[in-house]
Amino acid sequence: xxxxxxxxxxxxxxxxxxxxxxxxxxxxxxxxxxxxxxxxxxxxxxxxxxxxxxxxxxxxxxxxxxxxxxxxxxxxxxxxxxxxxxxxxxxxxxxxxxxxxxxxxxxxxxxxxxxxxxxxxx
Numbered sequence: 714x715x716x717x718x719x720x721x722x723x724x725x726x727x728x729x730x731x732x733x734x735x736x737x738x739x740x741x742x743x744x745x746x747x748x749x750x751x752x753x754x755x756x757x758x759x760x761x762x763x764x765x766x767x768x769x770x771x772x773x774x775x776x777x778x779x780x781x782x783x784x785x786x787x788x789x790x791x792x793x794x795x796x797x798x799x800x801x802x803x804x805x806x807x808x809x810x811x812x813x814x815x816x817x818x819x820x821x822x823x824x825x826x827x828x829x830x831x832x833x834x835x
Contacts, residue, residue: 714791716792717788720755723744724744724755724758724759725785725788726785727740728740728779728780729781732781733780734771734778735778735779736779740755740759759779762779763779766782767788768781768782769782
């Protein structure tokens with residue numbers, strides 16, 4: 714999975730935070746609170762995100778309403794998986810990754826491993 718470009722990430726951030734269908738106009742208006750971006754530019758990039766499978770869309774009269782296909786967390790997990798696949802030694806890559814975690818992240822990782830282990834036993 715390719716990492717999102719700057720504007721792609723900015724657009725996806727809105728869909729992930731809002732967790733609801735939204736129009737290009739809503740996205741443009743929100744981004745324009747912080748910096749200027751053209752409606753046509755956001756329309757183009759949103760269409761690209763749809764074609765890449767990051768967004769779904771449905772007609773609402775004459776406009777499209779877009780919605781994120783997956784969560785931000787699922788996207789992040791896919792990036793991490795791609796990073797592991799780039800390594801010739803996945804266990805060593807995992808060790809390097811874990812060594813960079815802070816205490817709260819290690820606690821969360823331990824909990825996740827316990828939860829996955831419990832589900833696997835069911």
